[in-house]
């Protein structure tokens with residue numbers, strides 16, 4: 001029986017390491033998605049800025065055309081003013097000239113405001129483009145790193161699987177079935193050491209008689225509380241000593 005227990009302990013050790021590897025590997029796709037999302041978010045914001053800049057530039061051209069048109073109107077009115085003899089018409093023309101001047105002033109103010117914001121956007125886009133380059137490099141590096149790590153883990157997992165298979169073959173099929181059943185029900189741990197009469201996984205005391213029998217190591221025992229296979233913790237130390 002001692003030999004079977006040894007195999008179970010080894011199987012559990014492998015199982016625990018295997019679970020860590022699995023968790024690490026399963027976390028990678030999420031990390032990749034986060035990385036991608038960050039990058040896309042930044043690219044998206046930059047694209048929006050460029051669109052706003054594009055639209056603003058078109059608006060600027062329209063403003064400039066409108067101002068030129070108003071200035072033409074103004075020159076025409078000023079020329080007409082010289083030809084008008086009638087005082088009433090003269091006053092009306094003056095009022096028109098004032099109104100056109102006001103309109104020009106308004107458009108020029110708006111144009112100035114637009115140009116200021118376009119200039120700021122231009123700066124933001126230039127630094128954004130530069131940052132995008134850096135981010136792209138970093139994104140690709142990290143992606144490569146994560147994919148490499150995933151492949152590494154995959155290899156390790158394959159090795160664990162073959163080790164696990166080898167050990168499993170040495171274990172009595174009924175025992176193995178029970179091991180897998182407990183492992184699935186009990187959070188991936190089916191074997192627990194007992195130290196000073198306490199199960200080291202569920203932390204409950206086991207009956208003194210069971211503990212005495214456990215130290216004799218003659219047959220398989222299970223924790224009366226968590227049902228895991230149990231062994232005396234010193235037994236593991238002895239196993240280590242034998243290995244040395």
Ligand SMILES: [Zn+2]
Pocket residue numbers: 192199200201202203204223224225226227228
């Ligand atoms: Zn227990």
